[in-house]
Amino acid sequence: MKGMVFTNFLDMVEDKFGIETVDAIIEDSDIPSGGSYTAVGTYPHTEMVALLVSLEKAVSIPIPQLMKVYGEHLFGILANGYPVLLEGCETSRALLKKLDGVIHVEVQKLYPDAELPRFKAIEKPDGKLEMHYLSDRHMEDLAEGLLTGCFLHFNEKANITRESGYDETIVFTISYE
Amino acid sequence: MEESEKWQKRYQRERKARTEAEQLLEEKSLALYTKTQELDELVAKQKNLIEERTRELATASEEARLLSDAVSRTENGVIITGPDNKVIWANQAICKISGYETEELIGSVPGHVLQGSESEQDVRKYMRGKIRSREPFEADILNYHKEGHPYWIHLQATPVLDEAGNFKYFVAIQSDITEERETRTKLVSEMKRANIMAKRAKEANAAKTKFLATMSHELRTPLNGIIGYAQILEKSGSIEEKAGNQIRIMRRSGEHLLSLINDLLDISKIEAGSHNLTPSRFDLKGMLQSVVEIISSKAYEKGLELILDYNEGKFVPDRHRARLFADSRALRQVLINLLGNAIKFTDKGSVTIKVEITDFRGENAILNISVIDTGRGIPEDKIDTLFDAFKQVDEERDVIQGSGLGLFIALRLVQEMGDEIHVGSTLGVGSSFSFKIECPMDFTEDRKSSVDPRNRPNEEKFFPSAYDGRTRRLLIVDDVEDNRNFLIDLLQPIGFELEEAENGTEALKKIKNSKYDLVLSDVIMPFMSGYDLIKTLRADPECKDLCVIAVSASLMQLSTLEKDKMKNFDGFISKPVQASELLATLRNKLELDWIYPETEEEKSSASQNQEGSEISSESNYLMRLHWLARIGDIKAFKTEFKALKDIDEDFYKRLSILVRGYKAQQSAEAIENYMHEHKHG
Numbered sequence: 001m002k003g004m005v006f007t008n009f010l011d012m013v014e015d016k017f018g019i020e021t022v023d024a025i026i027e028d029s030d031i032p033s034g035g036s037y038t039a040v041g042t043y044p045h046t047e048m049v050a051l052l053v054s055l056e057k058a059v060s061i062p063i064p065q066l067m068k069v070y071g072e073h074l075f076g077i078l079a080n081g082y083p084v085l086l087e088g089c090e091t092s093r094a095l096l097k098k099l100d101g102v103i104h105v106e107v108q109k110l111y112p113d114a115e116l117p118r119f120k121a122i123e124k125p126d127g128k129l130e131m132h133y134l135s136d137r138h139m140e141d142l143a144e145g146l147l148t149g150c151f152l153h154f155n156e157k158a159n160i161t162r163e164s165g166y167d168e169t170i171v172f173t174i175s176y177e
Numbered sequence: 178m179e180e181s182e183k184w185q186k187r188y189q190r191e192r193k194a195r196t197e198a199e200q201l202l203e204e205k206s207l208a209l210y211t212k213t214q215e216l217d218e219l220v221a222k223q224k225n226l227i228e229e230r231t232r233e234l235a236t237a238s239e240e241a242r243l244l245s246d247a248v249s250r251t252e253n254g255v256i257i258t259g260p261d262n263k264v265i266w267a268n269q270a271i272c273k274i275s276g277y278e279t280e281e282l283i284g285s286v287p288g289h290v291l292q293g294s295e296s297e298q299d300v301r302k303y304m305r306g307k308i309r310s311r312e313p314f315e316a317d318i319l320n321y322h323k324e325g326h327p328y329w330i331h332l333q334a335t336p337v338l339d340e341a342g343n344f345k346y347f348v349a350i351q352s353d354i355t356e357e358r359e360t361r362t363k364l365v366s367e368m369k370r371a372n373i374m375a376k377r378a379k380e381a382n383a384a385k386t387k388f389l390a391t392m393s394h395e396l397r398t399p400l401n402g403i404i405g406y407a408q409i410l411e412k413s414g415s416i417e418e419k420a421g422n423q424i425r426i427m428r429r430s431g432e433h434l435l436s437l438i439n440d441l442l443d444i445s446k447i448e449a450g451s452h453n454l455t456p457s458r459f460d461l462k463g464m465l466q467s468v469v470e471i472i473s474s475k476a477y478e479k480g481l482e483l484i485l486d487y488n489e490g491k492f493v494p495d496r497h498r499a500r501l502f503a504d505s506r507a508l509r510q511v512l513i514n515l516l517g518n519a520i521k522f523t524d525k526g527s528v529t530i531k532v533e534i535t536d537f538r539g540e541n542a543i544l545n546i547s548v549i550d551t552g553r554g555i556p557e558d559k560i561d562t563l564f565d566a567f568k569q570v571d572e573e574r575d576v577i578q579g580s581g582l583g584l585f586i587a588l589r590l591v592q593e594m595g596d597e598i599h600v601g602s603t604l605g606v607g608s609s610f611s612f613k614i615e616c617p618m619d620f621t622e623d624r625k626s627s628v629d630p631r632n633r634p635n636e637e638k639f640f641p642s643a644y645d646g647r648t649r650r651l652l653i654v655d656d657v658e659d660n661r662n663f664l665i666d667l668l669q670p671i672g673f674e675l676e677e678a679e680n681g682t683e684a685l686k687k688i689k690n691s692k693y694d695l696v697l698s699d700v701i702m703p704f705m706s707g708y709d710l711i712k713t714l715r716a717d718p719e720c721k722d723l724c725v726i727a728v729s730a731s732l733m734q735l736s737t738l739e740k741d742k743m744k745n746f747d748g749f750i751s752k753p754v755q756a757s758e759l760l761a762t763l764r765n766k767l768e769l770d771w772i773y774p775e776t777e778e779e780k781s782s783a784s785q786n787q788e789g790s791e792i793s794s795e796s797n798y799l800m801r802l803h804w805l806a807r808i809g810d811i812k813a814f815k816t817e818f819k820a821l822k823d824i825d826e827d828f829y830k831r832l833s834i835l836v837r838g839y840k841a842q843q844s845a846e847a848i849e850n851y852m853h854e855h856k857h858g
Binding site: 019023026034035036037038039040041 | 183186187189190191193194195197198201202205
């Protein structure tokens with residue numbers, strides 16, 4: 001998992017719960033990196049899971065909710081940090097349709113060691129958009145948070161429903177208002 | 178945890194992250210640097226490649242400029258046509274040659290513009306075919322100038338293909354060959370004229386040859402009468418000595434005239450190139466002996482020894498005789514000419530004919546033949562011109578008899594047989610003429626000596642007066658009465674029963690009604706020729722075995738076809754008829770034993786001698802020795818004269834000395850004297 005996911009996560013924990021909480025979850029999780037992350041590095045995703053487990057314990061908020069919140073926060077960071085990836089996308093639908101085929105391809109070029117999930121957009125005849133998520137890491141909560149952050153970024157309103165699809169695919173159905 | 182300890186940890190975390198970030202940055206920078214290096218190298222390479230290409234392009238465009246310059250300015254017309262066969266480019270020269278402007282030519286089909294009514298259709302068709310199949314071609318074709326006058330060009334067209342092998346365009350180069358064509362046309366007509374002239378000359382020459390052949394036939398016929406009757410008179414035995422000499426002169430003059438006619442005919446045939454060798458199988462030794470017989474009288478008259486030195490080496494098996502497959506007539510004539518020439522220029526000593534079989538491989542034998550004389554010799558500066566035709570006639574007509582063509586004819590015949598005549602000569606010592614022939618050889622059993630000592634010697638002096646056995650009936654066929662009469666006068670006294678016929682038809686009638694032992698037939702006769710007569714006889718089962726001898730003056734003018742027809746005859750005798758030849762043929766064909774008239778001397782010696790047969794056999798033996806010495810057959814002489822030791826040892830010893838020295842003539846004289854002294858005939 002890219003270092004910037006970790007650094008932004010710890011920044012958010014520090015912002016919302018204070019530096020003490022940051023120290024506490026690092027201490028508690030006993031992760032190999034010792035909580036020392038650089039944005040351009042790459043770290044095992046198990047560290048993120050360990051940090052989330054410790055945070056849940058420290059602040060008494062369930063992990064899925066924590067991840068959704070972090071996803072919402074992360075999209076803002078990504079949009080500001082990599083505006084080039086959003087170029088030419090006026091709506092979230094346009095961005096989401098480009099995600100798997102275009103944006104992830106570019107990310108892979110920039111970080112050849114990055115392990116990206118499949119996140120494919122399928123337009124439905126009724127105007128809805130299906131996002132099919134597939135990843136060994138099962139970060140679908142983070143994905144949902146990112147989707148919410150995306151709508152916020154484009155200043156749109158949309159409903160997201162989630163169900164399990166074929167194999168281990170998670171299908172998000174987006175209905176725009 | 179103390180506050181300071183917390184900050185300590187936080188600081189350590191951050192420092193670790195920073196170090197890690199710096200490390201990653203370093204790695205990225207290095208990777209970037211390496212990539213940049215690679216990129217630089219790639220760029221440099223591309224730059225070089227571009228420069229190289231640019232240079233190549235510059236060179237190519239310079240070459241193209243030079244080429245275009247050259248093509249534009251060459252004297253030869255150049256046209257380039259595209260896939261639709263229309264002109265896409267033309268140079269200045271083509272405009273100059275054709276009279277058309279470049280603009281008029283471009284877009285046109287060259288054949289339509291440049292060719293016209295007189296341009297050869299076949300050539301145009303050929304060119305169109307080649308253009309269609311995109312093949313290179315060359316052609317000469319008549320083109321037309323814009324103003325209408327025609328001119329000849331030589332066209333050389335080559336298709337140009339692209340790298341993939343697809344046709345791009347045709348490049349055609351045209352050169353004006355009008356002048357060259359005109360010269361060639363003139364040359365061809367000149368050559369035609371020359372050929373006609375040559376043909377006319379050849380025809381004239383052939384006509385001349387034919388005339389000579391006909392004339393020779395015409396000349397021989399009267400000579401037949403002259404020589405024939407001279408022979409009969411000379412050998413009749415009832416003529417006074419003075420008259421006998423006169424008749425002899427008459428006969429020799431006739432024979433001389435005949436040899437001149439023969440030479441002239443031979444030379445005209447050789448000059449006309451119509452002489453061909455016709456090989457047949459013949460007995461070598463027999464041929465040599467007959468040559469010696471013919472020439473021996475001439476040698477005898479000049480008191481020269483004539484020696485036949487025949488050496489068949491180890492190649493001929495015992496009791497066998499060599500047979501050659503060659504033109505015996507030509508070989509015979511070469512020998513007679515060389516021997517005649519040798520005798521003519523030799524005043525004392527000998528003339529030797531030396532024949533040696535030097536090799537026999539496969540079925541081909543090689544023979545070395547030389548004629549060696551002890552004559553006056555030939556000056557070195559004369560040797561080269563020795564064989565020139567007519568040479569001697571001009572220079573030495575007064576001194577030497579003969580046409581002077583003998584050596585020339587001999588040389589040409591030897592050349593036809595595949596060699597040259599080599600001359601060796603020392604002034605005052607003698608000359609030698611030698612040549613080599615190579616021809617197939619086989620062998621026949623030597624059943625009987627060709628020489629019959631009982632008969633031959635007296636033939637020199639007399640004709641036979643009779644023959645043993647029953648009377649033989651002969652038919653003489655000839656359209657010329659004189660010729661028939663001569664044969665009758667010659668043969669009747671010997672005891673033949675003779676009938677005459679004037680042509681083939683009459684002969685045929687007589688043959689059907691009566692039985693003959695032999696027919697002597699002329700070849701060229703009215704109504705039915707000798708050829709047709711023999712053809713009819715051979716086809717008739719009743720007469721096919723009848724012995725028919727051709728008697729003709731026309732041998733020299735026979736074509737190959739006629740020579741073929743001659744093969745149907747059982748033999749051939751040339752006119753003027755030599756009595757000895759005719760008698761030998763008759764003896765041979767009819768298996769006769771001649772009986773000779775006895776001279777007064779013989780008659781008396783016969784009555785004086787009571788021993789009879791014993792003496793007679795001794796006398797025959799001496800006569801045979803005498804004859805062998807006369808013809809110069811020293812080899813046979815040496816074998817046979819050993820028996821003389823038992824008859825007279827003294828004489829044998831005297832003769833041995835002469836024989837060892839190859840003195841054939843002196844041996845003959847010695848035997849003659851001996852016989853005279855001892856009353857042997």
